[in-house]
Amino acid sequence: MATPVLDKVEAESAASPYITVTFRIRRFNPEISDEAIWEDFRIDIDPKERVLDGLHKIKWDLDGSLTFRRSCAHGICGSDAMRINGKNRLACKTLIKDINPEKPITVEPIKGLTVLKDLVVDMEPFFQAYRDVMPFLITEGNEPTRERLQSPEDRERFDDTTKCILCAACTSSCPVFWNDGQYFGPAAIVNAHRFIFDSRDEAGEQRLEILNDRDGVWRCRTTFNCTDACPRGIEVTKAIQEVKRALITRRF
Amino acid sequence: MSLNKEATDATAIGDVEGVTLYDVDHPAPVIEAPRKRTKKTPKATRGNFEMYGWLFMRLSGIVLVVLVLGHLLIQLVLDGGVSKIGFAFVAGRWASPFWQAWDLIMLWLAMLHGANGLRTIINDYAERDNTRFWLKMLLYTATVFTVLLGTLVIFTFDPNIR
Structure with missing residues (x-):
């Protein structure tokens, strides 16, 4: 008598795309405690959804105090x-199925910046x-009456570094930045690179x-941590090395 | 490096008889990032010291590969290995200006290469300005002492001592 019921349940679970995933989230609330703790949330979610969808589910259905940007x-x-x-990583570009949902998924704030x-x-x-x-953009002389034109080759020179979205994934993965916040960090160098190698800009020397x-x-x-971390696929370390090369060739 | 939160876990104070230490009006202190950049961070200084330091590391590294591997080969592997080394062996080698020059260049490059490497490590890891300063002073003193002593010995070596 129990057999047909079980069969039905199994058939249903096979059809449902949902799986149970544990989110292990680093919680810190200075208005309650000075300690940061790990908190587990178990939710049913389609593995084709993103980590951000999981965080939304937790915030909307389980714990409204969960805070993220x-x-x-x-x-x-x-x-x-x-x-x-x-x-x-960016929570909105990370699919649940790509990060092994069998095990708890840990979510922490990025490092090297004050939580x-x-x-x-x-x-x-x-x-x-x-x-x-x-x-x-910094230029000298009179403003032109039309656009500042540029050849496709000149544009190509800094194409990679125009993709930066300032998410801080690279800078907060850099071990030098973790220890010393005075270091400019990869993101700032990438954005300097974008103007240093722009043929229209005239303050490359200053930068x-x-x-x-x-x-x-x-x-x-x-260490290539920045290149690994960049969600936009920018070759960050290469950009930094190109700035180094420009500095050396400028002297010699 | 899981930030400093673990460290605070140990010193966290629990509730005392239902009285919470932290609330909306009295939030807990947050953990500041080490030496973070602010508006007051000094503007860039002119000078190429860091660039020359970086270049020196690359160039001296290449030369040191040849010098040190050659040195190790001669001292430890060829012609009887380490057992042949003695006062007479050193005296024999330093009779030739070629080996004097080899050892002198190796001493200077290795010491400066190592000292500059340690300097960057101290800059990376020492958090307080005072610690940073004194560690670097110790490093420079040790480097200058070793380089000067080694140079003195190479130039004033007397095989007929005693």
Whole structure:
């Protein structure tokens, strides 16, 4: 008598795309405790969904106090970089099925920046480094009456570094940055690279001088953590090395 | 490096008779990142010291591969190995200006290469400015002492001592 019922249940579970996944989230709330703790949430989710969908499910259905940043939720705004299973990724670009849902999925804030609450960190030092490399077009002389034209080859030169979305996944994966926040970090160097190698820009020399400093490109240890972490696939370490080469060839 | 949170776990204070230590008006202190960048971070200085340091590491590294491997081969492998080394062996080698120059260059390059490497490690890992300064002073003193002593010995070596 029990057999047909079991069969039915099995058939149903085979048809359902949902699996049970454990999210192990690093929680920190300064209004309750000065300790950060791991908290487990078990949710049913389609493995083809993303980690961000899992976080939404937890926030909307289980615990509304879970705090994290996200804006566009489609890998463009760069708000939801976090450390998922020990690697910096965008929660909105990481599919559950790609990160072994058999085991608990750990979600932590990115490292090297002050944790304010749960997965939210203080991005100010990161943006300060970005501002310090002057990430804007600088030119001399009169403004032209039409666009500043550029050949496709000149545009290609810095194409890779235009893709940066300032999510801080690279900078917060850098061991030098973890130990010393004075280091500009990969993201700032990538955004300096974008203007240094732009044929229309005329302040490349100034930016090179900034990155030639004690906390500039020479502190890079080429560990390639940044290239591994970049959700946009920018060859970050290569960009840093190109700035180093420009600094050396400028002298000799 | 799982940040400093684990460290605070050990010193965390629990609730005392239902009184919470932290609430909305009295939040817990957050853990600041080490030496973080602010508006007051000094602007870039001019000078190429770091660039020359970086270049020196690459170039001296290449030369040292030849010098050190050659040195190890002669001292430890060829012609009877380590057992042949004695006062007479060293005296014989240093009679030739070629080996004097070899050892002198190896001493200087290896010491400066190692010292610069340690300098970057201290810069990376020492958090407080005071620790950083004194560790570097210790390093420079040791380096200068060793380089000067070694140079002195190579140039003033007397095989007929005593």
